[in-house]
Amino acid sequence: MSEDCICQFVIFGATGDLASRKLLPSLYHLQCAGLLPEELQIHAVGRRPWDDSGWLEFLREQLESFAGDFHPEHFEKFAARFHYVRGELHEADLYQNLAKQLTKDGAQQPERSIFYLAIRPQDFFTVLQNLSAAGFHRDGxxxxxxxxxxxNDLESAIQLNEQIHRHFREEQIYRIDHYLGKEIVQNLLVFRFANLPIEAVWNRNFIDHVQITVAEDLGVENRAGYYDQAGALRDMVQNHLMQILTLVAMEPPPSLExxxxxxxxxxxxxxxxxxxxTAIHAHAIRAQYGPGIIDHQHVPGYADEPGVAPNSITETFVAAKFYIDNWRWRGVPFYLRTGKRMPTKSSSVAIRFRHTPQQLFRETPxxxxxxxxxxxSLEPESLKIELHVKEPGLEMRIRPTQLNASYRRDGEKELDAYEALLLDVLEGDKALFIRFDEVEWAWRAVDPFIKRWSREMDYIITYPAGTWGPEEATRIMDKEDQFWRNQL
Incomplete structure (x- = not known):
């Protein structure tokens, strides 16, 4: 750890689903790997009427359920780091108690700290305002x-940013997108910029189009309250898919700072x-999953899920087309697609090259x-180049073959995205976190869809659960020979 490491870690929403499934297991795995600083103290903030022993019982249950490789000897050391802080997010007493816990004897202000807001977005400002009033502010x-x-859109994002900056500097804000913590996403930078043959053809002269797909086989599960207000465009396209798009399309930076x-x-x-x-429908399509079959089991449609509003037209599928007007990409369509209740869980970037300019084999079979x-493929991890080779035999026939450039060797463990990002927060490395101007311009890209769809409240097309979305998704493609690459 660097000398800039902050050794007080506060989790707001410590009893919530995000903390249970992601944050606590990731911190535990870092403990097992010996990557947490010895002096790190973790303060779990929640509303449940517990003392430290009640919290530790809950912590053990969550790790046994979600950590995957629970070891009692590691748990004892991990549990010793924790303190439970009970309180309501809107009550000033909670923050005063935190300030006392995080203030060293004789210090004038609380010790340097990380505050992780694993809470509803509508509670962000309440927490930040109270933290500032309790002595945690932009000067610390x-x-x-x-x-x-x-x-929720461009306007609300700007308002939220202004509220945050009343109390904290931009340098203090770590906007997290866990897709950027995936090793295979970071490997995309190495694949592009460390390999001359790849970077040389990574442009409009050679590439026909780019597809970015994030597919989920699950429905909304217990997120209906949030998801029915957000939809796939806000939940996935504006952040995850746009971030992947920037990594595929960006110019070589002068450094990795x-x-x-x-x-x-x-x-x-x-x-x-x-x-x-006037071109919204030519650039994007939205849809909602209906009843269908996944893994040989019948699943309900979105409208029948618990917690979904009656007659909801919230989209669970989006396919959209964007163009990047610069010297490298002018005229190359970027197709982005995401959906729930699709046949399998997968995330991928598929890049198709142009046709060869010479029909050398036109007088052959x-x-x-x-x-x-x-x-x-981001999930599961793989990186392949698809080429053509001659089939064995007397006739001139070809077949596709794949060169596998995947980097993980047998026995090498995958680092969870949250583990990587939590380490970066501790170290103060913001390279994989999102700056506000990224947020703003991503919202500007999708805002036309949001405004148009907000006026189309009567009808939404559907697709059967267990399929790759509606057939209409191909209509946004520029050429007849372009198609969605579902299998890699």
Whole structure:
């Protein structure tokens, strides 16, 4: 750990689903790996009427359920770091109690701390305002970690940012998108910029189009209250998919320092071609899953899920097309797609090259040579290049083959995205966190869809659960020979 490491870690919403499934297991795995500083103290904030022993019983239950490799000997050391702080987010006493716990004897102000807001977005400002009143403010060495969504549209995102900056500096804010913590996403930078043959063809002269897909086989589960207000566009496209798009399309940064990396990502977002009001339906389609079959089991449609509003037209599927108007990408469509209740859980980037310019094999049994692909799977991890080779035999026939460039060897453990990002927060490294101008320009890209769809409240097309979405999703594609790459 660096000398800048902050050794007080406060989790607001410590008894919530995000903390149970992601934060606590990730911190525990870092403990098992010996990557947490010895002096780190973790303060769990919740409303439940517990003392430390009640919290530790809950902590053990959650780790046994979600950590995957629970070891009692590691748990004892991990549990010794924790203190439970009971209180309501709107009550000033909670923050005064925190200030006392985080203040060293004789100190004038609380010790340097991380505050992780694993809470509802509508409670962000309440917590930040109370933290500032209790002595945690822009003049101190504090780090604020905020989970998405960062607003509900462009206007609300700007308002939220202004509220945050009343009490904290931009340098203190860590906006987290766990997709950026995935090793395979970071490997995309290495794949592009450390391999001359790849970077040389990574442009509009060679690439026909780019597809980015994030598919989920689950429905809304226990998130209906949030999801029915947000939908797939806000929940996935504006953040996860847009962040992947920037990494695929960005120019080589001069270094991997946080701001130089994020400057290049913002340039991509600012170069996205504005979509006219009259062209919304040519650039995007939304849909909602209906009843269907997944893993040989019948599942209900979205409208029948518990907690979903009657007659809801919230989209659970979005396919959208964007153009990046710069020297590298002018004219190349970027197709983004996400959906729930699809056949399998997967995340991928599929890059199709242009057709070869010479029909060298036109007088042979080869009728047509299909374009080459680069196939990057984020989940499960793989990186492949699809080429053509001659089939064995006397005739001139070809078949596709894949060169596997995946980097993980047998026995090498995958680092969870949250583990990587939590380490970066502790170290003060913001390279994989989102700056506000990234948030703003991503909202500008999708805001035309939000405004148009907010006026179309009568009808939404549906697709059967267990499929890859509605057939209409192909209508946004520019050419007849373009198709969604479902299998890699």
């Amino acid at each position: 060495d504090y780090r604020i970690v905020i989970e998405k969504p960062f607003g 946080a701001d130089t990396l994020r400057d290049e990502k913002v340039k991509v977002l600012r170069s996205i071609r504005p979509i006219p009001k 080869i009728d047509r040579i299909e374009p080459n692909w680069i196939l990057l």
